[in-house]
Amino acid sequence: MINKVRPHLSQNELLVFERSSPGKKAYQLPELDVPAVDAAEALGAANVRAEIEGFPEISEVEAIRHFTRLSTWNYAIDYGMYPLGSCTMKYNPRINEVVARTEALAWAHPYQPAALAQGSMAVMAQLEAALAEITGMDAVTLQPAAGAHGELTGILLIRALLEKRGNPRKKILIPDSAHGTNPATAAIAGYAVQNIPSSATGVLDVSALAQIVDKDVAALMVTNPNTLGVFEENIIQAAEILHKKGAMLYMDGANMNALVGIARPGDFGVDVMHLNLHKTFSTPHGGGGPGAGPVAVKKVLEPFLPAPRLKRTGKKWAWDYNRKRSIGRVKAYYGNFGVLVRALAYILAHGGPGLRNATVDAVLNAVYIRKRLEAYYDLPYSQANMHEVVFSDHRQAKLGVHTGDIAKRLIDYGFHPYTVSFPLIVHGALMIEPTETEGKHEIDQFIEAMISIAQEIETDPQLVKTAPHGTRTSRVDEVTAARKPVLRWKPA
Amino acid sequence: MRYLPKSDFERREMLGACGVSQPEELFAHLPEAARLGRPLNLAPGISEYEIVQYFRDRAAENGNGFACFLGAGVYNHYRPVLVDTVVSRGEFLTSYTPYQAEIAQGTLTTIFEFQTMICQLTGMDVANASMYDGSTAVPEAAMMAVRATGKGRVLVARSVHPEYREVLLTYAKNQGMPVEEFGYDPETGTLDLEDLERKMDDFTAAVIVQTPNFFGIADQVKEAARIAHGRGALLVVVFTEAVSLGILEPPAEADIVAGELQSFAISPSYGGPYAGIIATREKYIRQMPGRLVGQSVDSRGNRAFCLTLATREQHIRREKATSNICTNQALIALMATVFMTVYGKQGLRELAEQNLAKAHYLAGKVKPRFSGPFFNEFVVKVGAVEDLNKQLLKKKIIGGLPLGRFYPELADSVLLCATEMTRRADMDVVADTILRAATPTEVTA
Structure with missing residues (x-):
């Protein structure tokens, strides 16, 4: 049961080059307070370039909509928990x-x-x-x-x-x-x-x-x-x-x-x-x-x-x-x-005592997640953990579902995935670092999502293997991207 | 602590669920000798208002309200408001490296646009998603040339930013990569091509030049390329003043371009963070350091972007990677992307023309030391450099960079920079002060 999120519309947006049309501007420079200079004369004609082919030409309004629309395609800490192990994704004070x-x-x-x-x-x-x-x-x-x-x-x-x-x-x-x-x-x-x-x-x-x-x-x-x-x-x-x-x-x-x-x-x-x-x-x-x-x-x-x-x-x-x-x-x-x-x-902002309190909360969050999830996911190493906890997909893999799939399904539940397949000494690792930024409510929702996914894997593994389902972009074909690299836009 | 969301009640609840009564027990497994048995010796936390006040006080200890004629790799250009509007959006500011493509299309798309714009600007086929800055892009480019050519030696022009050369030496020292410098022409300030020819050999992997060079001069890229390529070396072209690319011929003869984008709406910020780039020819893609974003499709057939060619990178290749770089400068690269979008095709040209006009106005009053064509900065022989700059400071002007620290032979000279932000009245004061301070022969000789 997905409680944390529900779909909402997001705007489509072309690349800035595809939105460009000749003569559009988003800038205005002040009047020059010195005489203009002939570039060819000052630099030598051979040093002066032709126009920058393909460079953007859009208006200010289109520019802000362009970047705002693109921004909404990202997940971010400001949206919710970002439990990437080893990355320490905590609140960024404004x-x-x-x-x-x-x-x-x-x-x-x-x-x-x-x-x-x-x-x-x-x-x-x-x-x-x-x-x-x-x-x-x-x-x-x-x-x-x-x-x-x-x-x-x-x-x-x-x-x-x-x-x-x-x-x-x-x-x-x-x-x-x-x-x-x-x-x-x-x-x-x-x-x-x-x-x-x-x-x-x-x-x-x-x-x-x-x-x-x-x-x-x-x-x-x-x-x-x-x-x-x-x-x-x-x-x-x-x-x-x-x-x-x-x-x-x-x-x-x-x-x-x-x-x-x-x-x-x-x-x-x-x-x-x-x-x-x-x-x-x-x-x-x-x-x-x-x-x-x-x-x-x-x-x-x-x-x-x-x-x-x-x-x-x-x-x-x-x-x-x-x-x-x-x-x-x-x-x-x-x-x-x-x-x-x-x-x-x-x-x-923290001061000495505050920094220590942050550490305590970060460790408490990770230990709490471990306690509540160890019945559902395999814990390959049983020592006391600190700020992060590493599970493996050992149990789920038997049903053909791997850590990468669980991570993708977590997206449908409104969370950023944990770190996938790292460290290398754990086969099929799920590396979870909540940081001190998460309160009990967000952590409990995360735990419920992880438990729910574990149950889905037993009843409908295909649902998990093809996740995410709720995002505007579904799984990206990374193999083709690497085989035939397209690393820049070119006019059609 | 206001950034910690839990109430004490919740904390106790969670501790209880963990079977722990005191927070200290969470750390009981740490060896006693490793534990800090006292509080950190740091003051207690302060309020938001006090933090603002603390930094205002520090800012007040800096120079305030000075006109600035410093360039030398860091330029005072106007930052369009849209730049901070965009990079302040939490979706860009508070997201991680876009490994999970389904929920990172915003970042991935802007990086793809960035890579494209850098190619358009530089005339290269591919550009990466950014490097730390221009100075670290240079050794990365050198190491890339070594991998691509199988040779080991590097020749770098003395007119490349001196601090970039220092960084190159730090990296090169431990890699068996000998670095040798070649000179500049004392008349023109451009490359000493004879010196380059003389020092070239068949073991040279890269020739590194900068344009506009450290003295602001549009340098002889084509000639350097001919010499480098003639002996099977790659040409690395460095730039520190990206606005110059609005008007200067792109370094199309280069094999690798390594540059700094600070000029594109990145505040000087006492030296960083900035964003570097590496751009190159298609055939060297697999030798590139850093992240690359590529175009693909998702399972529904829609255009989508993802990080690609990661087999070059440290998290896959470990000690065999092309570089150890992991974090780069995504948000700063986004600033540059917004800047390039706001100015666009016409605006970047116009902006470059204004820079050219300002610098040439100032140069018209005080004769530049070198005769080579310059963009927005130039060297002037002024005699007593420190005296001149002291006089200018009294007039609330930070003068040009004294060159003696980097070029002992130019100890009597300063590097002056004018941008679209430089006012005519301040330039008149600078010119006037230089002319008064110097004997006529020094300035007009």
Whole structure:
């Protein structure tokens, strides 16, 4: 029984190119207050282009309707629960959008003199300090643009330190439960990847780790809590094993929403980690970015952080470019400042106690979902979970229905699907992360939907296998899209 | 905490259902030594009004009300109101990467439009769904050229944005990808093609040039292409000022275009977030980094879009992926898409013409150092750079970028930028101050 949603009409809309007609405009420029210039004369005729073929030509009214109509074809957190595991889709406070547009912050040019950028620098300094306190680390760089970019920065820091110690080493250890960005990052940083199998209980196998770590191992990249939502109970021992052999412990902070105010990576042996401000710290995901991926490090790695670094001289902030051991820049300018503003606004709104309360609610939601759904879905790993819970489609697959089908059917019930088929160590995974944003009412509706789908699979599996049924777009033929790629519009 | 929807009553109910009496028990399985035994040392939460006030106070510590002549990769262009109207819609703002195509057609369709517009602008066959920014698009383009050619070396022009080159070096260092620079002509400010010819070899995977280059000059893309292609290298063309594409010939000879879209309604915001692009020829599609949206049909036969060619990407290929990029800049790319829609075919041309006219008005008063054709920024030799900029600050003007930090040989020069937002009266003040500050020979030589 579907209670949460019912169909409503949505507008059809052509592509903007198909709506265009010559001579239509949505702009008006002011009169020039200087003489016009002949482009061919100023630039040389060969440098001047012909008109931009196919570029849009529509009116302002048509433009706003175009984008508004398209927007209604999206699901969003503002519509309801978005339980994508590992993605931490939480409420994006609107005040953050307002303050990020404060004029003298939004219009600050990265090269304006430091004396005229003290406020921007103070915002960054305060965020660095807050993130250091939250992670228990000694120093933070805000330069990386997103999580994977932070990972790369972190691994380059490890490489720089090991090089200084005489040997950058050859490989990075990565558990088989890790995000795909981890091995991709290690490869870009010039390391070989050695995948290490999880133990039977889905966590790090420390005795196996002790066997594997040798003088070729630069670091272990670990997500904690891991992608099963389980806290790595042996993390401190793992850090000791690595440190004893001169290797480092990197933590992927994607799941930091389970730990803020409860446990700090700096206290359990992590040497370097990144945070995803667009996950834990509520900056909007925007359909796939922008993000920000600050990297927090222990003191020993601080000299290698990307230049420039914020520096306090007297009562003023300055940029310190004189960083001899720095790994260099990972991005132009100083970081995704607009995202940093939003993250700081989130931290200020919560304060220390509020951040901890958010973590408690996030974990409570995931534990509650597990308790109420474990009678209906197979739970491959039985340890206590934190902010997310991972089921498998083991029972449903026997009836020919797989995790991807259940996810699609969830759409008909008015929810965004959970993360499908990840982590890879769970066959047919359903990875559910509710976050603290969901109240009991929304969570209960989600649970009822999941139970109802489990029942449908027993009585009418075809209904689930062909879902979604209520959306304006039904299942998309992804095979044809990949086989014959059409990646841009062309006139008929 | 006002963002947490549960009442204490609901919380207790849920804890009870979990068989737990205190919230702390939810964390009992964490090893004692890993747990933080104290509250975070952060102030208590504050109200919405106090947050507004906090950021207003910080903004007041920045420069306010200055006219700005800085460009150098970040440009002051007007942001049409429609841009924020669209990106503030929760459906765009608060949605995730569009993996579930049935309920993400809004985002997917706008990205498909974005990819199309970038192709139209650059003259390339395909464009991806965006990169972090222009600076990180450059090393991604270099790595792509290495994969496509099977060669390893990269030649980059010194007239490519200096910070982009720094980022390229950071990435290249650990990949056995040697990077060498070639110069610019001290008279024209365009590429030193002889230096490029001299440094070219058969192991070079990519030649990287920028147009308009860091000095604002429309550079010699065709000549660079001839030299690069002659030795089997790919030509990567970088741009930082996207508005220039409204009037400048697109870099059709390029194999890869790596650019920055900040000019398209993305606020300067002290350096980010911006949106980069990578566009290329059809034959290199499978070497591209980043997300791609493709057209298909749904099971009812209606046109529909989805993410495609994911076999290049990290979540499928892991260590064998073309890049580690995951999150990109979708919402910022949407800003650019709305901007391109609002200005459209005629508007982008007119906007570019206004930029050209403004910069050339200013340049008419203070002689540019280089003779190459420029778009909306140019280099001027002014002598005592810091003194000049101090004088301008007193007149509420942020002067041009002092070039000494990046080009020691240009320590006596600034890079001045004028856009459609620059007022004639301010340009007159800048010109006047430069002319007064310099000896006649310095400015007119």
